[in-house]
Amino acid sequence: MMIKKLRANWLSIALTIVVLVSLLLSGIVWTNPFQSDYFHRENGTNNQQLAAQSIGDVYLPTMIVRTNNDGDQQLLYSQHKDLIYQAKEKLASWQLGRTSTVKTNNSDVYLSYLRHHDSLMLSYPDNIPGTVFNETFKQSVDISRVKRINHIVIPLDGSRELYLLSDYHYGVYRVRIAKGDPQKIVTNMHGLTPINVDHRIVNGHAVMVYLHSFAxxxxxxxxxxxxISSLSANLMSTTQHANFTTHQDGNHVVYTDGTNRHLVYDSARGTVNYENExxxxxxxxxxxxxxxxxxxxxxxxxxxxxxxxxxxxxxxxxxxxxxxxxxxxxxxxxxxxxxxxxxxxxxxxxxxxxxxxxxxxxxxxxxxxxxxxxxxxxxxxxxxxxxxxxxxxxxxxxxxxxxxxxxxxxxxxxxxxxxxxxxxxxxxxxx
The missing domain is CATH 3.30.310 (TATA-Binding Protein)
Structure with a gap:
């Protein structure tokens, strides 16, 4: 009798289960902003962030600053949107053209481009070679001219160019945009927390300062x-030497392959020191x-x-x-x-x-x-x-x-x- 009722009402039961599961997942997402960001990244536009990282993912800029028409600057901060990754995807679809030198060895001119009115600036934490920029954004900028890059300044005033800035010798380089729309570099500004900042030159480097207290x-x-078994095998094994020896020295485990590789694992701290001649x-x-x-x-x-x-x-x-x-x-x-x-x-x-x-x-x-x-x-x-x-x-x-x-x-x-x-x-x- 019970089995017959279940068979007769299986569709209603299945729908009830689906609704309950949906409500449970929705509750988790709405009450847990960190997890909702995680689910979004895994299933949305940022899926690549949780996949195997390309060299362009590892060498991405890390900060994005908006400068308005008056020169006021704001760091664009968000817990729920990867603005840098969005900008990378857009810039990688552009076609960049001729590169020319605007100015070098002039800190005042350099600072003016750091504060370029009506622009977005993508900044690296330290300089990267032009070759890495090209690989990250699928471009072919002249690396004989642009050897080091610290900032990418993208004007939003309709001009068909961007600027690559190098703290080394205060280099400012203009790159023509042959194909692409700078005004669409970041399409969704909703839900951002702007933090008031400014840029200054300190000891030959561009430094971003926070103008007010912020949370x-x-x-x-x-x-x-x-x-450690997996990490040591990845570091110590080669096509020529698959075997290595280990010995304990207090909290340290020492790995050697008898030739040129040496690894010390500190089990108390979870750290690894590896050396290879x-x-x-x-x-x-x-x-x-x-x-x-x-x-x-x-x-x-x-x-x-x-x-x-x-x-x-x-x-x-x-x-x-x-x-x-x-x-x-x-x-x-x-x-x-x-x-x-x-x-x-x-x-x-x-x-x-x-x-x-x-x-x-x-x-x-x-x-x-x-x-x-x-x-x-x-x-x-x-x-x-x-x-x-x-x-x-x-x-x-x-x-x-x-x-x-x-x-x-x-x-x-x-x-x-x-x-x-x-x-x-x-x-x-x-x-």
Whole structure:
């Protein structure tokens, strides 16, 4: 009897189940903005962000600034839209033409282009070669003329050109737009949180400053924990040498292949130090390192969907990659969420990385942190004995591991000061 009733009403039952599941998923999406962004990215226009990352995804600009007709600038911030990725997709569909030099070695002219009225500016955290720009945006800009790029300025006044800016020698380069519509570079401005900013020249570099105090959300993420067995095999095994030996030294596990590869895993911190003597005959030039290190990262098996190029140091021989959340870098002492790759002049490559990267965003209570203006932070630091050793300042997220839960991480926004070559929470320098 019961079976007959079920058979007779199977359609109604199925529809009821579908409605209940739909309501449950809708409740999750509406009450969890982090998860809704995740679902959107997985099923919407940003699907590629969760797929295998191309070199153009890793070497994307990280910030986008709108300058109005009066010259006022706003950083366009959003938790739910990847504006940079939208801009990349549009720019990659354009056809860029002739490149010419506007001006070099003039900081006043350079600053005027950083503040170009009625424009959008896409900014990298550090300079990239013209070759990487071309590969990212599928273009063929003259790299003999444009060797380094820090900013991409796109006028919205109807002109058929964009400008590539290089902090090195204050280079300003004009690129004709043969095909493409600059006014459609970002089509949906709704739901954005603009933050008032300005640009200045400090120590030969373009620096973005925050004019007033502003709020950023606290964040939480689920951690992806790569297995050391997988990472060590990816780094140590080659077609010539598939076997390697290990031995324990306290919290350290040391891997060697008997030739030129050496890896030390710190089990207490989850960090890996890897060294490989490739020899001078296999040494890459500095421009090639960007591509070489990208391919090295992909071979490690490290998830790269949130990882971005962040910094180049050591005369171009060391490149740092960090995880980025909401357009801001995650910074910590152990390179959690990122990696630092170096190739010295003697043909030795060194990687410093961790097993941990951020993956799935988790719900929080919606609380925010109000950060002071850049001038306020500088005034505080000026009274510190450490001030003379500070060379840069930026906003980012500090990785805070939960003591009782190593599978999740909470992150809090703050200013970081570059002190003796390392990024540290600025409050630590006020003590």
């Amino acid at each position: 950023l959300p606290r964040l939480a993420y689920q951690i992806s924990d790569q297995k 490739v020899g001078r005959s296999n040494e890459n030039n500095i421009n090639q390192l960007y591509s070489h290190f990208y391919h090295a990262l992909t071979k490690t098996g490290m998830p790269l969907n949130n990882v971005r190029f962040d910094e180049v140091t050591n005369h171009g021989r060391t490149i740092t990659y960090r995880s980025y959340v909401e357009g801001f870098p995650i910074i910590n002492d152990d390179n959690y969420g990122g990696a630092k790759l170096q190739a010295d002049a003697n043909g030795v490559e060194r990687y410093l990385m961790s097993l941990y990267t951020v993956q799935v965003p988790l719900p929080l209570d919606g609380s925010t942190v109000r950060l002071p203006s850049t001038n306020s932070v500088l005034n505080q630091l000026h009274n510190s004995s450490h001030f003379r050793d500070i060379t840069d300042l930026r906003v980012g997220y500090e990785w805070k591991t939960e003591p009782t839960n190593h599978q999740t991480v909470k992150m809090e926004p703050t200013y970081f000061a570059k002190y003796h070559g390392k990024w540290v929470n600025y409050t630590a320098l006020l003590k």
